[in-house]
Amino acid sequence: MIFGAASRLGLSRFDETPPLERVSGASSEDLDIIIRAVYRQVLGNSYVMESERLSVLESEFKLGKLSICEFVRMLAQSDLYRSRFFTSCARYRAIELNFRHLLGRTPLGLEEMQLHSTIIDTMGFEAEIDSYVYSDEYQNIFGENCVPYIRGYRTEACGSLLQFTHFFQMVRGASNSSLKGDLAGKRPKLNSLVINSIPTPIVSPSSAGSLFYNPPLSPRTRHGVGASAEGKVFRIEVTGYKSNTVNKISRFRRSNQVYLVPFDRLSEEYKRIHKQGGVIASITPVN
Missing domain, CATH: 1.10.3130.20 (Phycobilisome linker domain)
Structure with a gap:
């Protein structure tokens, strides 16, 4: 099944x-x-x-x-x-x-x-x-x-x-x-x-297009350093970027991105993503 x-x-x-x-x-x-x-x-x-x-x-x-x-x-x-x-x-x-x-x-x-x-x-x-x-x-x-x-x-x-x-x-x-x-x-x-036993969101291919890429980062235990008093960090998956908006490549190609954002910057990042034409597919806590 x-x-x-x-x-x-x-x-x-x-x-x-x-x-x-x-x-x-x-x-x-x-x-x-x-x-x-x-x-x-x-x-x-x-x-x-x-x-x-x-x-x-x-x-x-x-x-x-x-x-x-x-x-x-x-x-x-x-x-x-x-x-x-x-x-x-x-x-x-x-x-x-x-x-x-x-x-x-x-x-x-x-x-x-x-x-x-x-x-x-x-x-x-x-x-x-x-x-x-x-x-x-x-x-x-x-x-x-x-x-x-x-x-x-x-x-x-x-x-x-x-x-x-x-x-x-x-x-x-x-x-x-x-x-x-x-x-x-x-x-x-x-x-x-696999090392950190991190599950990943499953996004419908009709809304997400290509796969999300996890950028190379330090261990997850350090992601919250300096983020806020609680050290809360969230993983934002964004789809629908027009490549010419972000990378000046082509108006037909689209790109997916992953961001790790401290809690106290979520609102600011949310506005930036939508201003650039991105669509937030998921927001999940990292630590």
Whole structure:
């Protein structure tokens, strides 16, 4: 089951699309559909040029020499995947993306992320990919002949409601890409949230557009220093900014921002945001 209506959460396409499996006697057209689905899932819905496709790997899969599981494994260990999601990304960003691409969910918590960081340090990139594909979880959910899919919004894939809220920092609908259009880019999205056990608001994609990016900050225990007598600080998520108003980029592009504001400056910040054309999506206490 899922926690809320998939249509309101921007996940209806995931919820309504049945898993793809390879069956005996599958036609060439059926296999092409599976191949495209594997590329889409493993490469995080990013665009792949014809010259970048792994033709030998595809041919071996079509000939029945590789299962879907092995196809997924070899694609994730390829130079194409490695250059996009490992060597060019921060360590914990790469791990976050591995969870999204290979298990269809976000990490359970800091301990699970640290475990995979240790695998990278001690055994290398290939072993890190194997640790997902050959895990009991992968085999029990997807097996040898099912294409992995996004499932982190379902109760069976979440260890807690905290993890459920973190999922929406990584995935916001079927058209969402792992990197393109994401304000975090190649920097970690969940690291500070996991370390501090901070849940995040879930904002409808129809009103919020892109994901919110948490700016790099000092530990949350210091956010209230000098803020007010009580040290109260609030996290304001703002959407709907016209980029040319804020950054002089384009009148068509829009940007989301996150601000940490002391209590005694909330009114002032509220006025500034609305003057610049922003829409406040949520205000939550930080400490």
